[in-house]
Amino acid sequence: MCKTCGCSFRSRNFGGIERFVEPCILLLLSKNPSHGYSLMDDLEKHCGEKVDVGNLYRTLRRMEMDGWVESDWSKNESGPDRRTYTVTEDGLEFLKSAVSSLSRTDKTIHRLFDRFKETFPSEQL
Amino acid sequence: MCKTCGCSFRSRNFGGIERFVEPCILLLLSKNPSHGYSLMDDLEKHCGEKVDVGNLYRTLRRMEMDGWVESDWSKNESGPDRRTYTVTEDGLEFLKSAVSSLSRTDKTIHRLFDRFKETFPSEQL
């Protein structure tokens, strides 16, 4: 039983994609270098991903360890300084393989949809 | 770094869907009652899911706890007895909500695909 909404799902995010934020972050960064706090907004606006703040920062540091992004502190006149992230070549490569991996996932989901429609023709997706 | 194949993914199953086996199992059971060992084959053949054996049995027991399936031992002349699973009404209801949850997930993936194609028009999915 889900603690947050009381529904029958054990975890809130049932059917969610493992580590989906990572390709999302890389795609955003491949347009413009950015920092954590800003990415948090962009992930929700542009990617439909509500990310836990703490998780986001930890993910960014982990991605830096993996060599997919690089960071530098940048001065901020009107507020605390920011750690600005840039995507690397390795990061772009990972993004591409992640996308094809997700493409396979997508096919798997649709395979389930097809079987579901076959078994329950009257049900909506 | 993935231990099994040496690729850059931290886990082998990058981009996989959280607890995807569960709706798959329920869909299979809604056609015919079945047992673990047989489901293992069917999940691979019909759903493209390679499931860890131990994980499968634990998942089935967990699903029974949740009231989505029921089990009974059935005699097997040509081998060890089998625990045969049947889907319940609650199980079918969960299947339906899981499918609509996955439908949302699918939209989220495609949103990423669209942005990816926009940013990298020459790349293949």
Added chain:
DNA sequence: TTACACATATGTAAATATCATATAGTATAA
């Protein structure tokens, strides 16, 4: 000087997934 938005970060626990191993019944070939 208080409150609030911005900004980054860590501690801890829960949920899931992975890998290895245990146990036992039946069949069959040496």
Added chain:
DNA sequence: TTATACTATATGATATTTACATATGTGTAA
């Protein structure tokens, strides 16, 4: 009759990922 393989279910231990809570500090505006 022994060894081997296949069928069948199950648990122990660990790793990974996610979720929730909390800490800390800067700048701005009331």
